[in-house]
Amino acid sequence: MASTTMGDLLRLMGVRELALGGLLDLPVPVRRLRSGETLFHEGGRVESVQIVRSGSFKIFHTERDGYEQVLGFAGRTAMLGFDALCLDEHPNEAIALEESTTFVLLVRDLFAYSERTPAFGRALHMLFSSALARQSEHTDVMAAVSSEARLARFLLQLSRRMAADGQSPRRLLLRMTRRDIASYLGVAHETISRSLKMMADWGLLDVDNREVEILDIDRLQAFSQGARRQTDDGSGERRKARGGVGWRPVPVPCARP
């Protein structure tokens, strides 16, 4: 494993000021997971906080009735397991959606790291903050009223993450199932299928199973902002847009509850 030092971790965390103490060579353990492997279990003891180095994860909670509530999806630079710090056990479970690696920071070492490497301490604060910001993404999708708008916001979030990683913000590869997305968005999984089709028919997306290409990111953005469509003109006409030619969704903003 060529790169498993504090310096590498700091680089991942976006720290640029690397002219610091020799602690940059401090080894930091890396964990490898195959697709489907679980990072930590719900109810498990809290021993470490982990930072995603590569791959992606699904975080979810299993309700008493067995329903699997998806809480979020984590990609590169995400911090996992931190919400458990103020509890005695993990409130949720994380599993890898693909082959992934994480930096492992033992909770008992966390504070020592911060004291000995100030840059790490500050970067940690930033990570905390962005963990909060990531959480608010969920609030953002749930704030949309229609299921299509929720899905649009979700796709735009993925797109932004791709861009942040220096990849194309247009071509998305959904590593999670429709059912996972549905749970995350708080809709039925059938609705995800239907909404994807709708948006494809409208010319916003090109959908091929898990591969989604955003064709018109501006209109998608506008659409994701839309509260509820007005029926105004030929409302009975919107059953099936043909071939995606000419028809536009025309989202009309209107006051909400």
Added chain:
Amino acid sequence: MASTTMGDLLRLMGVRELALGGLLDLPVPVRRLRSGETLFHEGGRVESVQIVRSGSFKIFHTERDGYEQVLGFAGRTAMLGFDALCLDEHPNEAIALEESTTFVLLVRDLFAYSERTPAFGRALHMLFSSALARQSEHTDVMAAVSSEARLARFLLQLSRRMAADGQSPRRLLLRMTRRDIASYLGVAHETISRSLKMMADWGLLDVDNREVEILDIDRLQAFSQGARRQTDDGSGERRKARGGVGWRPVPVPCARP
């Protein structure tokens, strides 16, 4: 103002090990706000992180179309403005719902505090963690399908906060409007009225304008669990029970959100 020291702050944060350095006497500024006053504006510069010492706040975001999306309600010990740390400006706004006070921690001092008072650093980590946990409360209410279940979960959250503050978990005083609650729960404000009435008729609550008394907390709890039915999943339980005793006569489940 009798109590505005680091020691008081640590006490609020729940730190018990107060046998520490003399930095406990370090003064920490306190801010007072009247009802309706704003703690920080959306788009404002990020100068401080604040911890609620008394009172309560509404955190919200104003969308382009003018719709006010409520993101949460903060009470005693809540940390506000921290999500802005990794951004250049506040992503949301906070206003006091009643007469309130906060401890003010300048961002530029944050790290220094941690270095000089290790107990503070650790307590800060805990605060970060519980800020995350608080965020997940929103996910929790949104996970409920029916508007009544959402409202029930919301009331139970308030109840738990009351209990955590040593007050009666039964008598709630809603400091926010129905409209605020509705926005937070993602439903129409009329629905809040109707749901409250429903639950009162059911004998779960006693409602008098902003004063709500929980009459049967156990049944309320049970009621709030009405999530999405189904699943029974069985993935971990899959007994191929060949020649089995008690094989289910009905080919039940289709996995459902």
Added chain:
DNA sequence: CGCGCGATTGAAGCGACTCAACGGCAGTGG
């Protein structure tokens, strides 16, 4: 006192859930 806002209640229409069936694909085992 009238104005605005919060809260309640009624009526009607639509969007999303539910139930159900089908096709495709991967893993498995005879």
Added chain:
DNA sequence: CCACTGCCGTTGAGTCGCTTCAATCGCGCG
């Protein structure tokens, strides 16, 4: 090798809960 079984994804049809529009009442305030 090829049924066989599960799971994922899609599509259809019917029902219902919630939104939407609307009217009314109470209350604090300039």
